[in-house]
Amino acid sequence: MINTHDILETINMIQDENLDIRTITMGISLLDCCTGDAKSTCDKIYEKMTKKAEHLVKTGEDIEKEYGIPIINKRISVTPISMILASGKGDPVLYAKTLERVAQTVGVNFIGGYSALVQKGFAAGDEALIRSIPEALDVTEHICSSVNIGSTKAGINMDAVKMMGQIIKESAEVTANKGCIGPAKLVVFCNAPEDNPFMAGAFHGVGEPDCVINVGVSGPGVVRSAISKIPDANITEVADMVKRTAFKITRMGQLVACEASKRLDVPFGIVDLSLAPTPAIGDSVAYILEEMGLEQCGAHGTTACLALLNDAVKKGGVMASSHVGGLSGAFIPVSEDAGMIAAATSGALTIEKLEAMTCVCSVGLDMIIVPGDTTAEVLSGIIADEAAIGMVNSKTTAVRLIPAIGKDIGDTLNFGGLLGYGPVMKLNTASPAKFINRGGRIPAPLQSLKN
Amino acid sequence: MRGIITVVGKDMVGILAKISGVCAENGVNVIEVSQSILQDMFCMIMLVDFEKANVPFTEFSDKVTAIGNEMALSIHVMHEDIFNSMHRI
Numbered sequence: 001m002i003n004t005h006d007i008l009e010t011i012n013m014i015q016d017e018n019l020d021i022r023t024i025t026m027g028i029s030l031l032d033c034c035t036g037d038a039k040s041t042c043d044k045i046y047e048k049m050t051k052k053a054e055h056l057v058k059t060g061e062d063i064e065k066e067y068g069i070p071i072i073n074k075r076i077s078v079t080p081i082s083m084i085l086a087s088g089k090g091d092p093v094l095y096a097k098t099l100e101r102v103a104q105t106v107g108v109n110f111i112g113g114y115s116a117l118v119q120k121g122f123a124a125g126d127e128a129l130i131r132s133i134p135e136a137l138d139v140t141e142h143i144c145s146s147v148n149i150g151s152t153k154a155g156i157n158m159d160a161v162k163m164m165g166q167i168i169k170e171s172a173e174v175t176a177n178k179g180c181i182g183p184a185k186l187v188v189f190c191n192a193p194e195d196n197p198f199m200a201g202a203f204h205g206v207g208e209p210d211c212v213i214n215v216g217v218s219g220p221g222v223v224r225s226a227i228s229k230i231p232d233a234n235i236t237e238v239a240d241m242v243k244r245t246a247f248k249i250t251r252m253g254q255l256v257a258c259e260a261s262k263r264l265d266v267p268f269g270i271v272d273l274s275l276a277p278t279p280a281i282g283d284s285v286a287y288i289l290e291e292m293g294l295e296q297c298g299a300h301g302t303t304a305c306l307a308l309l310n311d312a313v314k315k316g317g318v319m320a321s322s323h324v325g326g327l328s329g330a331f332i333p334v335s336e337d338a339g340m341i342a343a344a345t346s347g348a349l350t351i352e353k354l355e356a357m358t359c360v361c362s363v364g365l366d367m368i369i370v371p372g373d374t375t376a377e378v379l380s381g382i383i384a385d386e387a388a389i390g391m392v393n394s395k396t397t398a399v400r401l402i403p404a405i406g407k408d409i410g411d412t413l414n415f416g417g418l419l420g421y422g423p424v425m426k427l428n429t430a431s432p433a434k435f436i437n438r439g440g441r442i443p444a445p446l447q448s449l450k451n
Numbered sequence: 452m453r454g455i456i457t458v459v460g461k462d463m464v465g466i467l468a469k470i471s472g473v474c475a476e477n478g479v480n481v482i483e484v485s486q487s488i489l490q491d492m493f494c495m496i497m498l499v500d501f502e503k504a505n506v507p508f509t510e511f512s513d514k515v516t517a518i519g520n521e522m523a524l525s526i527h528v529m530h531e532d533i534f535n536s537m538h539r540i
Binding site: 002003004006007008009010011015062065066067068069248251252254255 | 455457485494496498508509512525527528529530532533534535536537538
């Protein structure tokens with residue numbers, strides 16, 4: 001029989017430390033839905049998606065019950081809609097509304113892929129889709145959007161950077177009466193991964209199979225608790241403990257991914273090793289960093305702790321899964337993490353420190369609430385800085401900023417649910433307008449001569 | 452398939468009888484039982500076989516959870532694989 005200690009440890013992780021599978025995401029290619037006409041393309045999209053994902057939610061719930069492990073979200077990612085729009089033409093929002101109908105029918109809580117990839121320039125469909133994002137995120141509830149504006153191989157498309165600053169601002173303005181929820185569903189990427197199961201940045205890349213199952217695990221509470229059991233250990237031992245814990249968490253993700261893939265008869269894609277927090281107390285990445293010995297997240301030393309954590313999670317997780325992909329690392333979304341919210345409110349965590357942390361973590365400036373009167377150029381400046389970090393370091397970086405319309409530094413904006421709440425953070429308001437308005441493209445960086 | 456039933460809570464008369472009773476009623480075979488009492492906390496782990504069960508796993512799980520709520524015990528029924536995959540390479 002299995003060791004009693006192991007059984008109780010697993011149950012304790014689930015019961016008291018918020019261990020869960022964060023998401024089962026089904027990636028569906030829409031390339032074969034293009035007919036050359038908007039109406040019939042949308043009909044085909046609806047038909048294909050509702051057929052493929054018909055049993056997704058039910059299967060997730062069955063696995064949840066049989067294995068006793070909570071599976072929080074069941075989601076779908078699709079081929080970037082800008083590519084479908086290039087062929088189908090018509091009003092881009094029509095496609096968003098179609099996806100919304102699919103979400104309602106199959107019962108998933110988000111569909112990602114209202115996206116465009118414009119790192120080198122705009123192809124047919126790209127610009128129209130980007131311009132339609134504020135309206136699409138306003139008239140739908142379950143649709144997530146992302147735009148890739150840079151990559152290590154292509155450089156950074158500054159025209160797109162400029163446009164995205166305006167789009168984020170506009171999206172906040174049109175959803176001001178709904179708590180500025182629009183930009184909370186919009187991510188601007190550099191080096192976007194094609195198999196990411198996490199929202200809001202999930203889309204189904206063109207190199208992916210027709211249909212695929214990707215799984216994202218969670219478990220910051222488990223890692224924090226493991227570290228709390230070795231209060232006097234040196235940092236090598238802490239890293240080993242994180243590795244061991246990440247291994248166990250990921251094994252569970254692998255098991256669920258294989259089981260879902262088998263039951264749905266859809267190939268297994270990847271397990272994303274990210275430590276994804278929620279606003280629930282105890283389910284926080286910031287608390288892990290504090291457990292390592294920081295008075296509060298944001299203190300000097302935070303970047304080093306995060307680097308250790310991110311690396312150890314990958315080392316532990318890689319061995320536990322047959323295919324690893326997606327974003328894989330530690331997420332630091334401010335409004336979705338109780339410890340980050342507390343640190344930002346007390347002033348210990350600033351946007352500059354968060355930017356430094358993004359150099360060593362998996363994503364970027366995520367779910368950060370900024371003053372409502374922030375100019376589009378400043379937003380673009382933040383995007384450009386973050387994209388530069390991703391481009392030069394050959395890693396994914398992203399920006400998800402929410403201008404809180406009508407609110408100022410110190411006020412709070414509340415989205416509810418998994419998106420959480422947070423304080424409006426202070427930004428450097430010196431204008432980068434001239435730089436942003438120049439347009440053009442930052443050339444791809446040299447990847448050799450590294451000395 | 453095999454499952455693991457765990458029961459944790461305040462010790463009282465009849466816990467083992469009640470759980471093994473519901474197993475028998477539903478054709479679930481008890482393979483192994485390990486039980487300990489730490490201070491006055493009761494902790495029991497059962498390895499059970501669903502090969503000849505006459506109800507689906509999820510329904511059985513609901514029944515056992517209902518007993519847990521009734522007796523103020525924390526009871527979980529989980530597929531054996533979750534423990535195997537997490538703790539064994």
